[in-house]
Amino acid sequence: MTATTQSASTTAAAGSGVRARLSGFFNQDVVLALLVVTLTIFVWLVNPRFLAQRNVLDMLNNSSYIAVAAIGMTMVIISGNIDISVGSLIGLLATISGQIAIGAQDGGYPLWIAFIVPLFVGALIEAFIGFLVAYLRIPSIVVSLGMFSILKGALILWTNGVWIYNLPDDFMLAQQAPLGVPVPIYFMVILTILAALWMKYSATGRAIYAVGGNREAARLSGISEKATIMKVFIINGVMVGIASILFATQFNAIQSTVPPGLELFIITASVVGGVSILGGTGTVIGSTLGSILLHVIRFGMQFVDVSQYWLQAVQGILILVTVMVDLLRRRRQSYSGRG
Amino acid sequence: MSRKTVTMIVLLSMLMGLFALPVASQEEERWVGSDDLPVNPLECPEGFGPEATEEPAEGAAEAEMMEYDGGQPVDPPDLAGQEITLIDIPKLIGIGYFNATTAGMQEAAEELGNVNVSTDGPTEGDIVQQIEFIERYITQGVDGILFAANDPVAISPVLRDALAQGIHVVGYDANSEPDAREWFVNQAEFNGIAKAMMDSMVQEIGPDGSFAIVTSSFTAPNQMRWISEMWAYAQKCYPDLNWLETVESQEDQNLAFQQTQALINRYGEELDGVFGMSSVAFPGAADAVQQAALCSPDDADEDVAAPSEEEAIAIVGLSTPNQMKPFVENGCVESVVLWNPVDLGYAAVYVMRAVVDGELQPGDTEVEAGRLGTLQVVNGSEILLGPPFVYTEDNIFDFDF
Amino acid sequence: MAAVEQQPLQTETFGQRLRAWLTRLVISQEGILLIITIIAMLVLSTQSDRFLTARNLTREAVLLFEVAMMALPMTYIIITGGIDLSVGSIFGMSAIILGFAWQDAGLPLELAIAIGILSGMIAGFVNGLFIVRVGVPPLIMTLATLALYRGMALGISQARSARGFPDWFYEVGRGDFLGLPWQIWILGAAILISAIVLARTSFGRGLYAIGNNELGARFAGIPVDRYKLIIYTFSGFMSGVAAWIFTSRVSTTRSDMGTGIELDVIAAVVLGGTDIFGGSGTIAGTVIGLILIQVLKSGLLLSGVKGDATTVMVGAVLILAILINNLVGRFRS
Incomplete structure (x- = not known):
């Protein structure tokens, strides 16, 4: 009798150990990756063409600029802030880049300037936002909502919405595909890895988590909150700059207006990736997987016969399901942690 | 399992249940994006479709017989031959197409010499914002409104308001309900x-x-x-x-x-x-x-x-x-x-001028429009710009808009 | 303001009290905003003699109606530290449900109106349910339902629009009551009630408590979950009502109506001084914020400024107003 009880409890203990280890393994990144795979398999079963090489590359290619922008957004959110102006900013920087490229074609200066200037302008504008947030203590949502309007209006005032065409061939960076893989995918992978390492191991990276998670503790451990927030926004500006170049060089003609709803799409990619909107947690790998998931959903819906009219509703449900799975996982983890 | 977890799983499965919605509505045809209004297909090119024996001009003849169905402004000031100020409110500003119509309007205004026209409108093709713009320009007091509607029905009440205030209203590109404007310049049927x-x-x-x-x-x-x-x-x-x-x-x-x-x-x-x-x-x-x-x-x-x-x-x-x-x-x-959007904007201003001057009145069948010559009235109160234009390699580089 | 009235200093003369009261009013959040608004109105009225006219002001109030109706519950929600991004989608969805309940399902229009508003409430309730019971953060939940509800509107309507309502339906959207548009009466009542509820009831105080310290509020016995459910449902209700009256004004429903309106609503609320992190804010502030934005849009247009430049100005004023408020806030403390 006693023996049985004992063995049972040992098994239970072993079981809970395995479960704990398992749940430790099931962090958000893995859950997201599994979701991407599950969804892919599901769509593939319905329509095998979904996994054709070209479709996979197209999905990743389209995820790339969103993912790069979402890296910046993730850092901003982890630091306890938000940036609603990114959509307008991408429109503005893409236009700047295109205009410079047109100018470079007429001679006078080399083409690479068209790739560098948007990064600086992006950093500059975001530095201004960061300054208002960090030093003048205006909530980031207010500043970025304001900038969202300002940049959107300014862009139309400037360009009047004239499309940019006649772009030089060398400008089409995102259309190159060394080794058969489009350039944006390299950017996405490399920047994600670099940013993930940086967030994990650098002092500033850890400071971002600290500032977003617990300001008081961050202050006590000697982290400068203001400088950290400034840095986060400047990095975000550079990321948005890179994203807008990937965006602009994708096309033979650039629509010089702000893509509608882009900011919410990028924020969605970040939060689907498990970035807590309250700050302090999340990873850039998660946000990249989040942007890939959103595109797998978007493309996948076209491959299964969902009525076009219901597509958007299904996308909303899938986003919700993803978030719920994440929450469910977190809750179970906290129980097993307690147990 | 805690109560919360159970609730969550229940809600999650309810969400999954929502997938039944789109699947259930799979009955409909594959093609989507049309409205329920009657259609009137034109003749097939030679060698296609049914033999073209059925009375070919049926649609056109009927259209010409239609009576004027536009609205009229209430006691508009008599501005014949005088300088007028017009506002053009397209669906949205900042896209190439409406930049082109604006350019055509400016060209016509310059030719006529007694018309001031400016373009303003929302940055997204949003009917709510477009109505706001029209309301405010009515308040500002213009002599005429040119519009391209984001929604034919929703825009009509505010346009009727404009007519009631004695402001002339002419549409182009996208129509309203007929009685909410005087004329509509139809770019191509x-x-x-x-x-x-x-x-x-x-x-x-x-x-x-x-x-x-x-x-x-x-x-x-x-x-x-x-x-x-x-x-x-x-x-x-x-x-x-x-x-x-x-x-x-x-x-x-x-x-x-x-x-x-x-x-x-x-x-x-x-x-x-x-x-x-x-x-x-x-x-x-x-x-x-x-x-x-x-x-x-x-x-x-x-x-x-x-x-x-x-x-x-x-x-x-x-x-x-x-x-x-x-x-x-x-x-x-x-x-x-x-069609040529520059011509469309150009024609809209000429039509407005003719309306203000009393040269285009209900029941007329044609109107003079500067370099475009004479334009025909169709469907009661629409002015037809002409057949659509097909740009090809041979002519596209002659246009800049 | 409430605080001032509660502690009258009897030893002071009336003049001193008035001065103290005025000083506090002037350096309060709403006071600063009010001053900015009045200055804007005065400057703009010199630019156009049609700006400060009864006609223009009533027309602008009608145009303001939908955003204002949604801004009232949004103030509650933001005070508790939450947010509701789905209001524009709920607006579109309940308009569509109203239209199709009448046109396709053949229900009497009165019933269809009720169903439309009810569907808005249910949508808001679902938001609240997930936020409270499941613990989905409000921003994420409403970001998802922003897509979901808009998608439902498109799916239900199959992109078609409902139109051709009977004449009596248009009365509330276009008619007058005692010489003023219905919208002004409804909005006025809504503002009054929501202001009183927020400032004078235990429910209102509970919302502030939740925003300041949710855990503390729970320990203090405030039914946090129920309050949150109520405000999100209220938000859906107001979007539904706005959708009904908007449909009545424009005489048709379309599934894309109100796209992007959520950012206008949030901008007005935060401009009105409500702290985005929760814990503070007033209905008065929100109303002044709404008025300021509307004054700028109307006045600038009447002064001959184009729409795109106005967009820039509104953005700049949003940042500047909060900046000034923060600077004065330092002086205040």
């Missing part, structure tokens, strides 16, 4: 556009090809009308065409690009042609086809890899010329269908 589009497509993919449509949004009235007419015309003249799907792209070039890629990847060789139904959707779709290296092989130049005839995808659509020039130049796009 919907069935005319539909015919030009389908004929151009059939020329490239043959009468038994398969195609898909990238529209701007399912709720945009003009788009719905064109698609309905295209459907009707295709059924009449090209019954063997295979209509695969219609997808949305909003006013977003990037979304049009992705949607077209998804179409290409899904249908593979089955897909022979894509329609880009707006000046944003068309270049997005063209980019997707070009980057997949699937442009028609016969006239692709050296920087576009030539696919086999089987795989190639033709792209036809509606757009202003400028953003399509790169694609026409490299042979990816053969024909771009559109």
Whole structure:
């Protein structure tokens, strides 16, 4: 009798150990990756063409600029802030880049300037936002909502919405595909890895988590909150700059207006990736997987016969399901942690 | 398990249940994006469709007999021959198409010498904001309003207000309800556009090809009308065409690009042609086809890899010329269908001037419009600009808008 | 203001009290905003003699109506530290349900109106349910339902629009009551009630408590979950009512109506001084914020400024107003 009880409890203990280890393994990144795979398999079963090489590359290619922008957004959110102006900013920087490229074609200066200037302008504008947030203590949502309007209006005032065409061939960076893989995918992978390492191991990276998670503790451990927030926004500006170049060089003609709803799409990619909107947690790998998931959903819906009219509703449900799975996982983890 | 976890799982499964909604509505036809209004397909080109024996001019004759059905301003001030101030409120500002109509209006104003016209409007094609703009310009006090409606019904009450205040109202590009404006300058009739589009497509993919449509949004009235007419015309003249799907792209070039890629990847060789139904959707779709290296092989130049005839995808659509020039130049796009939007804006201002001067009155059948000559009145209170224009490699570079 | 009235200093003369009261008013959040608004109105009225006219002001109030109706519950929600991004989609969805319940399902229009508003409430309730019961953060939940509800509107309507309502339906959207548009009466009542509820009831105080310290509020016995459910449902209700009256004004429903309106609503609320992190804010502030934005849009247009430049100005004023408020806030403390 006693023996049985004992063995049972040992098994239970072993079981809970395995479960704990398992749940430790099931962090958000893995859950997201599994979701991407599950969804892919599901769509593939319905329509095998979904996994054709070209479709996979197209999905990743389209995820790339969103993912790069979402890296910046993730850092901003982890630091306890938000940036609603990114959509307008991408429109503005893409236009700047295109205009410079047109100018470079007429001679006078080399083409690479068209790739560098948007990064600086992006950093500059975001530095201004960061300054208002960090030093003048205006909530980031207010500043970025304001900038969202300002940049959107300014862009139309400037360009009047004239499309940019006649772009030089060398400008089409995102259309190159060394080794058969489009350039944006390299950017996405490399920047994600670099940013993930940086967030994990650098002092500033850890400071971002600290500032977003617990300001008081961050202050006590000697982290400068203001400088950290400034840095986060400047990095975000550079990321948005890179994203807008990937965006602009994708096309033979650039629509010089702000893509509608882009900011919410990028924020969605970040939060689907498990970035807590309250700050302090999340990873850039998660946000990249989040942007890939959103595109797998978007493309996948076209491959299964969902009525076009219901597509958007299904996308909303899938986003919700993803978030719920994440929450469910977190809750179970906290129980097993307690147990 | 805690109560919360149970609740969550229950809610999660309820969410999954919601998937039943779209699946249940699978009964409908594959093609989407049309409205329920009656259609009036034009005659088929020779050799297609039923023998053209049925009275051909039936539609046109009826249209001419229609009585004037526009509205009239209440006690407008007599401004004949005097300087007038007009406001033009298009669907949205900051896109090439409405920049072109604005340019045409300025040209007409300059020619006439006694017209001031300025353009203002929302930055998105949003009816709520457009109504606000019209309200405010009524308050500001203009002599006439030119508009292109985001929604034909929703815009009508505010336009009736304008008429009630003695302000002249003339529409162009996208109509309101007839009695909410005096005249509407119709760029090209919907069935005319539909015919030009389908004929151009059939020329490239043959009468038994398969195609898909990238529209701007399912709720945009003009788009719905064109698609309905295209459907009707295709059924009449090209019954063997295979209509695969219609997808949305909003006013977003990037979304049009992705949607077209998804179409290409899904249908593979089955897909022979894509329609880009707006000046944003068309270049997005063209980019997707070009980057997949699937442009028609016969006239692709050296920087576009030539696919086999089987795989190639033709792209036809509606757009202003400028953003399509790169694609026409490299042979990816053969024909771009559109009226001339500069002429459309130009005609709208001339019509407004004629209305103010009392030269265009209910019941008239034609109106003088400067360099465009005499324009005909159709459907009671519409002024027809002319047949749609097809831009090709030979003429597209003569236009700059 | 409430605080001032509660502690009258009897030893002071009336003049001193008035001065103290005025000083506090002037350096309060709403006071600063009010001053900015008045200055804007005065400057703009010199630019156009049609700006400060009864006609223009009533027309602008009608145009303001939908955003204002949604801004009232949004103030509650933001005070508790939450947010509701789905209001524009709920607006579109309940308009569509109203239209199709009448046109396709053939229900009497009165019933269809009720169903439309009810569907808005249910949508808001679902938001609240997930936020409270499941613990989905409000921003994420409403970001998802922003897509979901808009998608439902498109799916239900199959992109078609409902139109051709009977004449009596248009009365509330276009008619007058005692010489003023119905919208002004409804909005006035809504503002009054929501202001009183927030400032004078234990429910209102509970919302502030939740925003300041949710855990503390729970320990203090405030039914946090129920309050949150109520405010999100209220938000859906107000979006539903706005959708009904908007449909009545424009005489048609379309599934894309109200796209992007959520950012206008949030901008007005935060401009009105409500702290985005929760814990503070007033209905008065929100109302002044709404008025300021509307004054700028109307006045600038009447002064001959184009729409795109106005967009820039509104953005700049949003940042500047909060900046000034923060600077004065330092002085205040």
